[in-house]
Amino acid sequence: MATEAAHGPLRCLLDGSLSAFDSDVRRRPYHRNCGCALHRAGACSNVLPCSSSHISYPIHRSWSPLSISASDPAASSPCVAIRLAGDPGIVGLMSKQMKEQLEREEKNKYSIIIPTYNERLNIALVIYLIFKHLRDVDFEVIVVDDGSPDGTQDIVRQLQHVYGEDRILLRARPKKLGLGTAYYHGLKHASGNFVIIMDADLSHHPKYIPSFIRKQLETGASIVTGTRYVSGGGVHGWNLMRKLTSRGANVLAHTLLWPGVSDLTGSFRLYRKSVLEDVITSCVSKGYVFQMEMIVRASRKGYHIEEVPISFVDRVYGSSKLGGSEIMEYLKGLIYLLFTT
Amino acid sequence: MKHILKILTLLLAFSVIWIILLETSVIPRTYTWLLPVYLIVSLGCYGLLMVGVGLMLFPTCPQDAVLLQKDIIEAKEFLKDKGVDVGSDRERTLL
Numbered sequence A: 001m002a003t004e005a006a007h008g009p010l011r012c013l014l015d016g017s018l019s020a021f022d023s024d025v026r027r028r029p030y031h032r033n034c035g036c037a038l039h040r041a042g043a044c045s046n047v048l049p050c051s052s053s054h055i056s057y058p059i060h061r062s063w064s065p066l067s068i069s070a071s072d073p074a075a076s077s078p079c080v081a082i083r084l085a086g087d088p089g090i091v092g093l094m095s096k097q098m099k100e101q102l103e104r105e106e107k108n109k110y111s112i113i114i115p116t117y118n119e120r121l122n123i124a125l126v127i128y129l130i131f132k133h134l135r136d137v138d139f140e141v142i143v144v145d146d147g148s149p150d151g152t153q154d155i156v157r158q159l160q161h162v163y164g165e166d167r168i169l170l171r172a173r174p175k176k177l178g179l180g181t182a183y184y185h186g187l188k189h190a191s192g193n194f195v196i197i198m199d200a201d202l203s204h205h206p207k208y209i210p211s212f213i214r215k216q217l218e219t220g221a222s223i224v225t226g227t228r229y230v231s232g233g234g235v236h237g238w239n240l241m242r243k244l245t246s247r248g249a250n251v252l253a254h255t256l257l258w259p260g261v262s263d264l265t266g267s268f269r270l271y272r273k274s275v276l277e278d279v280i281t282s283c284v285s286k287g288y289v290f291q292m293e294m295i296v297r298a299s300r301k302g303y304h305i306e307e308v309p310i311s312f313v314d315r316v317y318g319s320s321k322l323g324g325s326e327i328m329e330y331l332k333g334l335i336y337l338l339f340t341t
Numbered sequence B: 001m002k003h004i005l006k007i008l009t010l011l012l013a014f015s016v017i018w019i020i021l022l023e024t025s026v027i028p029r030t031y032t033w034l035l036p037v038y039l040i041v042s043l044g045c046y047g048l049l050m051v052g053v054g055l056m057l058f059p060t061c062p063q064d065a066v067l068l069q070k071d072i073i074e075a076k077e078f079l080k081d082k083g084v085d086v087g088s089d090r091e092r093t094l095l
């Protein structure tokens, strides 16, 4: 979104990480004749009276303000720092290229957080499908179970034997404490730099995770959210009443909140870990409203949000845990968001 | 700015325009009095239209449900082999 673009040059002033480009060129020989900003920066250093130049560029990884510095001791000769504030144009150019480069090269790790309550069979199927569809991705699955009486945790332990205890983490809580806090609990144990949140009930098919990851890499977005309401996405198994409420809720929320996201209540999303940590701490709602609050707050904070189409097949096994006065809760949540965001 | 303030500003702008129209009476007063009613009615129409159109064009994905059934069968076979208990006696099937 446009907000992020305007965000870019500003961000680098705040982040202000330092790095030596010449060592970067050395480590990445294909960069030698590409004529990109990085290389041009090298050319401009010839004009300056020094043997090697030291230049700053932002790292668009908000999960840690890490700075990459010259690992090559030979490069650490007296150097000139080209001021960040000097030329926002060049900085903007470099930030984009470096960001793309870094994100493609570094090994991203994805933590998949799945909250469960009485999902004995579903969790096994979901985990099988995750491992089937994420072959060459570094990931971990974090199951946050709220003391399900149906023995969900036994199944997760059996799955740990099959797939390894380092790939499937069981982070259980003693009793049913709600969905919002379940995400927060899982997040505390996440070791990846990206977090994927999904339901265990098979409405969120793991086959879409690669498209979330691809979208993030292509756009550098902070949040990728799955949407059911565009072409390529869809819903299966809802009756007319359910469709009507869903449409009504969506239109109402869009007219009142202008969120810039088509699917507000979907909960199949990929977040940069730092972004999730930032957003989740300011969210207090429950149920559907929680998902809406997360995305609305993130959008207000100016995070870059992208969407991918997903299909949503209503749960086959088990029963839904949301219920009761959903519509009233939703309306209350909407008003709450109007006044607080 | 809180979102409610944005909406209130918009409403304020509308009422200012309305009052100006009332005062200057470029168009007959009786018409001007009705303008807010028109506004509300058209907003309601917009809402109903959006819901209606959305309902008619509601994207569905029956083929995904079929694929999911295949995936479930495949997963169950694999997991049974590995000794994971996927007996579905306690579960009810809705499809």
Ligand SMILES: Nc1nc2c(ncn2[C@@H]2O[C@H](COP(=O)(O)OP(=O)(O)OP(=O)(O)O)[C@@H](O)[C@H]2O)c(=O)[nH]1
Pocket: A114, A115, A116, A117, A118, A119, A144, A145, A146, A176, A177, A178, A179, A182, A198, A199, A200, A201, A203, A315, A319, A320, A321, A322
């Ligand atoms: N840890 C934990 N997980 C929960 C809790 N409530 C729901 N969940 C899980 O959250 C996910 C979504 O719950 P659902 O009941 O399917 O809610 P939903 O998908 O919005 O509603 P349906 O469309 O009717 O399925 C599932 O994986 C549940 O197991 C809870 O209190 N604690």
Ligand SMILES: [Mg+2]
Pocket: A199, A201, A203, A315, A320
């Ligand atoms: Mg569900």
